[in-house]
Amino acid sequence: MRSSPPPTNGSPSDWSAYLLERAPAMIAYVDTTMRYRYASPAYLAWMNMADTDIVGQRVDEVIGADLYAQIEPALTAALAGTAKVADRALRDSEGIHYAQATFSPDLDQLDAVRGVAILLADISGRRQLEARLRESERRFAQAFRYAAIGMALVLPDGRWLQVNDALCAMLGYPERELMSVTFQDITHPDDLAADLALVEKLLTGEQLSYHMEKRYLHRDGHIVHAELSASLVRDEHGEPLYFISQMQDISERKAFEDALFRERELAEVTLKSIGDAVITTDTKLIVTSLNPIAEAMTGWSSHEAVGRPMDDIFHLRDPLTRQPIPNPLIMAVSKNSIVGLTTDAILVHRNGFDSPIEDSAAPIHDHAGNVVGGVVVFHDVSETRALALKMAHLAHHDTLTGLPNRALLTSRMEFAVSVAARRNQRAALLFVDIDHFKQINDSLGHATGDTLLQEVARRVRGAVRSDDTVSRLGGDEFVVLLPHIDSAGDARDVAEKVLAACSQAVGLGPDKSPMTISFSIGISVYPDDADDAESLLRNADTAMYEAKMQGRNGYRFFNPSMNERSTARVRTEVALRKALARNELTLYYQPKVDVELGTIVGAEALLRWQVNGEDVYTPEEFVPVAEDCGLIVTIGEWALREACRQAEIWTRLYRPLSVSVNVSALQFQHTRFLDSLQAILAETKLHPTLLELEVTERTVMEGGDHIVELLHKIKALGVTLSLDDFGTGYCSLSYLKHFPVDTLKIDRAFIRDVAWDNDSAAIVSAVVTMGKGMNKQVLAEGVESMDQATFLGSVGCSQMQGFLFGKAMPAREFEERISVVDMGDPRVALD
Secondary structure, three states: OOOOOOOOOOOHHHHHHHHHHHOOOEEEEEEOOOEEEEEOHHHHHHOOOOOOOOOOOEHHHHOOHHHHHHHHHHHHHHHOOOOEEEEEEEEEOOEEEEEEEEEEEEEOOOOOEEEEEEEEEEOHHHHHHHHHHHHHHHHHHHHHHHOOOEEEEEOOOOEEEEEOHHHHHHHOOOHHHHHOOEOOOOEOHHHHHHHHHHHHHHHHOOOOEEEEEEEEEOOOOOEEEEEEEEEEEEOOOOOEEEEEEEEEEOHHHHHHHHHHHHHHHHHHHHHHHOOOEEEEEEOOOEEEEEOHHHHHHHOOOHHHHOOOEHHHHOEEEOOOOOOEOOOHHHHHHHHOOOEEOOOOEEEEOOOOOEEEEEEEEEEEEOOOOOEEEEEEEEEEOOHHHHHHHHHHHHHHEOOOOOOEOHHHHHHHHHHHHHHHHHHOOEEEEEEEEEOOHHHHHHHHOHHHHHHHHHHHHHHHHHHOOOOOEEEEEEOOEEEEEEEEEOOHHHHHHHHHHHHHHHHOOEEEOOOOEEEOOOEEEEEEEEOOOOOOHHHHHHHHHHHHHHHHHOOOOEEEEOOHHHOOOHHHHHHHHHHHHHHHHOOOEEEEEEEEEEOOOOEEEEEEEEEEEEEOOEEEEOHHHHHHHHHHHOOHHHHHHHHHHHHHHHHHHHHHHOOOOEEEEEOOHHHHOOOOHHHHHHHHHHHHOOOHHHEEEEEEHHHHHHOHHHHHHHHHHHHHHOOEEEEEEEOOOOOOHHHHOOOOOOEEEEOHHHHOOOOOOHHHHHHHHHHHHHHHHOOOEEEEEOOOOHHHHHHHHHOOOOEEEOOOOOOOEEHHHHHHHHHHHHOOOHHHHHO
């Protein structure tokens, strides 16, 4: 029904009536005879009387008896002059609705009651929220009280606000008695400082929560090992209210771990120290472990052998007939009995030589007596000979690819040149280098890079003749020696065969994604290009570099105009000077994490030369050129200033994060380095303690007293110092204590094999122990797997850096990552 228009020139009463009819307020008026004199449309709708004319009717005639019984006392009180407020419920087809009813007496000029104004407010939503809140509180109380783990609410000063039954049972205290002490009173003294330090970080807002293993003192005096998780609840003003703590009793687990550790240590020490070789397998004769003696006698390292069939590793032959002898483990496992080896069995080493061995094989049982594997124990009866042969092989072969190394290549080159000179023949060298190998290594990881190198070695070896030598010099550099060719065209044919063999895509990475690899090959010919082996190798290297400069994925013959790569270096220098003018240099940042805190604690600034997101040159290519032409000081100052500027921005926007910058030896030894450092800190306003300078062992050791003095001056500024690639140089440990170095960075060469190589593990463990003993921080770089991280954590190295936690990334991407972490999920730091 269309409503009447508003009054145009009406009286105030006309406007009041108009507004009352349209207002959402639920209003009614009852006179002293309890008859309705007015009811707003909203009131009638809420009371389910929208189509009823109630004016003039008594209240008890209009509403139901039950509802009238509820409101009659309040209505009567209001008619007596006393205002009343009450909550009322109304049921209709949609359910129960709740309203707050206000009964206000209407007084005349003589203060006599002449009626009651009734105002209803719909509080159905509030009642529902209150009901849900009560139910939620009930559920929380039940969950808190009967939780299977210990739970407590703790005041900031350490007093218990609330504890549950599981906590009381775990600590042996009745609830009343436990509430009378603080958590400091029952914390083991040796763990209290660490706990309080983490509590302080919660109170200051540095962390949102923390997790730790700690020890509590049980009421009867014994120690309870627990895993504690704590977070802080604050009020609406940000002030601390109480901690929420969860404690899980791990005493049994700790006891089991200690026992298991002792048993495991005993077993490992025994296996490593005994003079016999030991190989274990599962029931299908798949190798599960080798001890060091077995590695030496078979030629297989543990990480290569584990997972392979026993027959791939353990070859037995009859010394006279050379016929295979059945593997004794087959009978030992199938017959569940000990089987002795024949005393004249011959073990064929991976590299082909023989070792006479003797001993026995036996099944391995589980606790129920079931056969779960087998073990063969043997020893070399000519140990001295076997060891000598192994050492000779290792001295002349690359451990990754098995190819001849530089020493063996040099010997064969000299012999080939000597024979060619005597017979008036030609010989040639092909210097083969993988294009963009560093990018592959950085993007897919060093393990993938190693796999690629092994595949390249296999393909190159397959592309040449049996009497040609394929050698790996190091990194991604291979050399092919052709001891006899008729003409330079023969060398060209071999180069084309190598390119063709290696042009097929290689499956790389976890998902074996196909990737096409290109190569640059340099060729030098004896005696056309050189009259000795050393010159022949140097000229082939120069020609390879020229092939890269000409666009890669091809080969070039050496000619004298190449002149020791000078042309390439000049081109690089010219391009580098243009790059500085065009601002093509940039910094990437690789996260440094603390796995105990579970968060990013800093970043290493890494130099990149890119155009449109693609590397023009890698640092390994342009940094040496920059050092040769003197640009490294200018580039180094720019990098230092840019890193400090970026770190100061992150400090203001998010939280303090240290940034480390690599300093080259030439830059560090420059006379104005200290002045430049002070000026950059003043300009960028970065707090000195947030800057870390990384220097190499060689820079420190070769600098003399000047460098030591400079190090102390830098320390006096508050800047921290890091010794980069620790362990790969020649830094004497006796001198280390004289250098004010704060951090030792363990080189990735040791980290790569630490999870399986005993020597690497021992070195890393020793460095961590030594560093802590000298009050120095220890950081492991090149961490790429959880196995590596787990080992590092087990020996006390909590700070790590590597692809496992994040590759080097642009500043914006790094900023997005720490912004997510700072918004409340520290786990993001370790994804």
